[in-house]
Amino acid sequence: MEGIPDIAPFRNRKEELDAKMAEPDFFSDQRRAAELSREHTRLSGIVALYDAADKLEADLAGNRVIIDDPETDPELKELAAEEIAGLEEQVAQKRDELLLAMLPPDPSDSRNTIVEIRAGAGGDEASLFAGDLTRMYHRFADQRGWTVEPMGASESDAGGFKEISFLITGDDVYKVLKYESGVHRVQRVPVTEASGRIHTSTATVAVLPEAEEVDIEIKTEDLEITTTRASGAGGQHVNTTDSAVQMTHKPTGLTVYCADERSQHKNRAKALTVLRSRLLEQKQREEQEKYAANRRSQIGTGDRSERIRTYNFPQNRLTDHRIGLSLSLPQVMEGDLDDLVEALRRADLQARLDAMNK
Incomplete structure (x- = not known):
């Protein structure tokens, strides 16, 4: 997504922690386990926010395609236009939440x-x-x-x-x-x-x-x-x-x-x-x-x-x-x-x- 930092490092670190938390001795060091668990929770939230924002942007782009297509049914165009304003607001809000989380x-x-x-x-x-x-x-x-x-x-x-x-x-x-x-x-x-x-x-x-x-x-x-x-x-x-x-x-x-x-x-x-x-x-x-x-x-x-x-x-x-x-x-x-x-x-x-x- 434009203007959003690359999500790849966040996903990679989350997957790394997924593997660590699955190890049998993960909780042998309680303090370290707590720190990694907190980091995992934060990264999981970031990935979830990114995926949600990405889906909203895809929905918004899809509606714009419908409106721009001259062969689209007028009633369908009207429905797509009604959804765009709400989707734009949701996208803006989700992007801000994502940037703050990052x-x-x-x-x-x-x-x-x-x-x-x-x-x-x-x-x-x-x-x-x-x-x-x-x-x-x-x-x-x-x-x-x-x-x-x-x-x-x-x-x-x-x-x-x-x-x-x-x-x-x-x-x-x-x-x-x-x-x-x-x-x-x-x-x-x-x-x-x-x-x-x-x-x-x-x-x-x-x-x-x-x-x-x-x-x-x-x-x-x-x-x-x-x-x-x-x-x-x-x-x-x-x-x-x-x-x-x-x-x-x-x-x-x-x-x-x-x-x-x-x-x-x-x-x-x-x-x-x-x-x-x-x-x-x-x-x-x-x-x-x-x-x-x-x-x-x-x-x-x-x-x-x-x-x-x-x-x-x-x-x-x-x-x-x-x-x-x-x-x-x-x-x-x-x-x-x-x-x-x-x-x-x-x-x-x-x-x-x-x-x-x-």
Whole structure:
């Protein structure tokens, strides 16, 4: 089909995976089997879309032949003409679906994800908002059947968080949450505001695909590790042992602090996981900036310095500024993010499609 990438490589890869999945030991490596199964499902969808679009184009061409043939019965010509408009619309829609499906997936889409939330401007109200966002993402994860594991937190005196990080594991976590990176703004009357005046505060969200050792090599000599006594909740044992770990990556200056576990060894492991993921995200961001000078104008994975969303409590309205979408705020704060993330995903795919067609 004209304007559509060659389908042959997609068919060939699908047939290759058909053979692999038929092998007796295919499921011996569960993780690899899951990755190949997801790829097979995607390729099967692409092939099916191509065949459907190809058939519609053939039907359209057949109707045009009927109309152009001077010997065709007039009634048959009339029927063919009536079908053409509908077929043209179906062909256009199916071709767009096919092009979107053919776009290469983000290799990080299937990864587990570390979410880091930091209070921004607004003092105690910003830390309370960081706590609200944390609750929102936890509820969303529960609805999706994902698992949330705390990685580190610094609580504020007001009851929220100065900063908090947690690991979310499950199917396609990064694919769903990657558009959450950026500055989130809240407008509401703080609980500490006696006059009823609306305040504006912010919190920053960073979404990091979990990195593996094969992705990022961290040399021991590049790490500066200090241990201290953990403070806060956890009981007397936490407060009387040097279990908290601060890890600094000397080449980049990135610092991670973990004190959630009573075991120094476990906190070291968590800190290394967070550090590795931050380094992977930094590496990916640098690569993206090399090839996308207009990155700020795209949905992408967001820029942490750019305001992406406003949570307006007096009006019960959430607005995502990147796509101009407004939704009911209460249900979003309860973790109902499906409509939002789907709209962002579709907008991103359309932006990539438009760029490909230029």
